[in-house]
Amino acid sequence: MDLIPNPPDSPPSEGFFASFSSSSSTSSAAAAATSSNPSQSQPQQPQSPSRYESQKRRDWNTFGQYLRNHRPPLALSRCNAAHVLEFLRYMDQFGKTKVHTQMCPFFGHPNPPAPCPCPLKQAWGSLDALIGRLRAAYEENGGRPETNPFGARAVRLYLREVRETQAKARGISYEKKKRKKPPQHGGAGPSDRSPPPPPTAGAGMHLIYLWCCSFVSCLRSAIND
Numbered sequence: 001m002d003l004i005p006n007p008p009d010s011p012p013s014e015g016f017f018a019s020f021s022s023s024s025s026t027s028s029a030a031a032a033a034t035s036s037n038p039s040q041s042q043p044q045q046p047q048s049p050s051r052y053e054s055q056k057r058r059d060w061n062t063f064g065q066y067l068r069n070h071r072p073p074l075a076l077s078r079c080n081a082a083h084v085l086e087f088l089r090y091m092d093q094f095g096k097t098k099v100h101t102q103m104c105p106f107f108g109h110p111n112p113p114a115p116c117p118c119p120l121k122q123a124w125g126s127l128d129a130l131i132g133r134l135r136a137a138y139e140e141n142g143g144r145p146e147t148n149p150f151g152a153r154a155v156r157l158y159l160r161e162v163r164e165t166q167a168k169a170r171g172i173s174y175e176k177k178k179r180k181k182p183p184q185h186g187g188a189g190p191s192d193r194s195p196p197p198p199p200t201a202g203a204g205m206h207l208i209y210l211w212c213c214s215f216v217s218c219l220r221s222a223i224n225d
Contacts, residue, residue, distance in 0.1 A: 023133040029039070056134075056136065057137075058134040059130055059134055059137065060133075060134065064076075070083075076138075080149050081152035082154070084131075084134075084150055085154065085158055088130075088131075088155075090120075091122050092121045092122050094122070095120050095121040095123065095126070096123075097123040097126075097166075098118055099116045099119060099165075099166055099169050100114075104116050104118050105106065106118075107168075108169065108170075108171040110170060110171040110172055124167075127162060131150050138150055
């Protein structure tokens with residue numbers, strides 16, 4: 001099977017491979033009304049698609065080109081999870097991530113000190129994001145969610161296997177780091193209040209001395225009376 005990548009700027013196809021952007025035109029009646037009434041608001045210009053939408057459109061066109069170049073050519077309605085996995089393996093040839101084999105001396109080394117002949121592949125994160133965009137594009141272009149091949153269980157298992165394999169080969173953990181809770185600057189709760197320090201021995205003796213002085217003064221006043 002000869003597979004030819006679709007260039008980013010190639011025109012979209014008909015049907016399911018239609019472009020996501022649409023051009024809007026202003027009618028002559030609206031233009032005349034606007035010129036006669038200057039206070040009327042001008043028609044809004046179409047906003048340029050976001051970076052995510054642009055990338056999603058390019059990915060969708062690339063997948064459409066892949067189906068057309070398939071031998072025999074495939075219709076989107078007949079595409080299943082096996083074809084999606086075949087497409088992901090096909091995309092590996094455009095990857096830029098070094099994935100070490102088990103025979104490589106740098107297997108499991110996150111920062112190898114020297115080059116090696118191990119192949120370049122698509123990183124797990126790139127494949128996971130690619131499937132997410134294609135899954136959304138499939139439904140936006142008329143596909144039914146229950147028949148979405150990009151959300152099939154086989155595709156999820158494949159991505160999980162790629163994640164685990166690359167984590168071992170590159171010595172990188174893909175586990176999400178737990179966010180540390182910021183310290184609270186509000187008033188301290190009952191548990192945060194420290195108990196008052198116990199009175200020292202010197203302070204106790206001073207209190208006893210004052211009590212004795214007061215007792216002697218009262219006793220003298222009673223004798224004088």
